[in-house]
Amino acid sequence: MKTNYLYYLGLIAVSIIWGANFGISRWGMDFFSAEIFVFFRFGLAIPVLFLLLYKLEGNIMVEKKDFLKLAVIGIFGVTILEIAVMYSIKFTTLANASLLNVAPWPIFAALFAPLFTKELLTRKVVAGGAIALVGVTLIILGGGEGIDLSSQYMLGNMLALSISLIGALFNLACMPMMKKYSPLKVTTWYILFGTILLFPFTFGGWSDVNWSNLTMPVYGAIVYNVILCTIVAFVLWNLAMSKVGATKSNFFRYVVPAAAAVTGALFFGEPIMLAQILGAAIIMSGLMIIGSERKAARPNTDKDQDPDPLGKSKIAT
Template sequence: MKSNAIYYVGLISVAIIWGINFGVSRWAMEVFPAEVFVLLRFGLALPILFAFLKWSEGTTKVDKKDLLKLAVIGFVGVTILEMLVMYSIKYTTLANASLLNVAPWPIFAALFAPLFTREKMTLRLAVGGFIALIGVSLIILGGKDGFDLGSEYMLGNLLALSISLIGALFNLACMPLMQKYSPLRVTTWYILFGSIFLIPCTATGWSAIQWNEVSLITWGAVLYNVILCTVAAFIIWNLSMKQVGATKANFYRYFVPASAAIAGALFFNEKLWITQIVGGIVITLGLVWIASEKKQVPPVVKTAKVSG
């Protein structure tokens, strides 16, 4: 654990950044249509990512044979995933979307990891993950809106569940490429392709923007998304995931709803329930248990090609 401690701190930091963004994004979404806001987030991050990649590694190039893989990963992990998040929230409750989006993601990652890496599900990982799952359920279900299985929410529930599955496969698909390139290079290129595929989705959105209503707070929310939620978070997450393994790393997503609940209490005067506080403690215990596992041989990617 000692040698990997910095990476676990990185995973927790990213989860907190993403959790707080549930509140921060509300300010921007009052002015920008959702699809435009997503394109701004990733599109404005691109010059920073490419500049930093050029400065730190001297080149931004990738092999032509890997471009299709990066394009597919960007389309699935940025374009499709972000659109699914928007529509899942539209067609179901926030509690439903949060639970079905977050809770199954690490489980899917653990189930499908053998297809991409040699990571194994250990007893400690299973126990710690189960404990953390209880904690995240307490946070989401312990709020004012409980889980609702009403038929009117079925479409949104299915979309939210698909986010967990697609997101897990997206994370795992990055692992083989990160054995060849740095996490920064992989991140930069798949965000490029994901942003390109997002452009057609914004065709009608720009005309709906009331530019006179774009305040400093709104631009601050955009800046938070560009610098912290995209540039810093994606690089730190992928670097940390490469070091500790995708299976372990994805359980740290359970800190997202915990930090989102705290952000709601701090910024929007939302009530923080005792059940949610207990859930946060339970999540922490479960993830500390996972992180305390003795270091294993770093995950080695199988030599089989990833289908593009």
């Protein structure tokens, strides 16, 4: 159980990193289009990921028959998901996008988990998830901007909701692959494929970049996105998810809005409301209930055992 709690702490750390990025990325978005900034985030991470993969595992390859699977995961998890996030924010309110992006994601993961894994949805996970959902709703709506379901935001709202569905299926699709390869290897390859398909969306934006005016905060935002938000966060999230299960892991995404609210207060002077503080406390209580669940999945047999947590792949290719 102590080991599991380390994985839960890792999930919380990743959610804090991703939540803080809502504020930090604002510096980069002042100089780059969203498509180019996201391309930098993933593109610059690729050589580092492959270097880490080679150093830790001694080989970088996967079986040829798995290239297509990893490519599909990358297209949905990087290309489509990141573009949908950008346009959902463009076509709806921030409160709408935040709530519809975040809140249904773990619910979709729980509903579709049986299609990809042997995880069981227990009463503790349901109860903890429901409590955490109340907390994340308080954080998002407690900021003062209410939900607006008017027809002018319908496209953005549908995109935001689709993000939760695509993101949940993306996480679940990684689980079978991480029975065969390490989380680091799976992450590296799907980011490569997803970034390749993301590149065409940057056409037309490069000429607008004023490279001479880039400031230290902008460079800092790029480094933060590449090193922490992508390399550290994606690998750590996939590692923890492979150990505790996709259903339980995805409820820890509810920490993201709380971290975003704190970042907004620290860097941009945005007020934190009492309802948001209460929401954060409710989220943590819900996650503690989820984390106390001892059996959310059928115990692994030797055949199904997860890859080594240090990143060593189970097969040599």
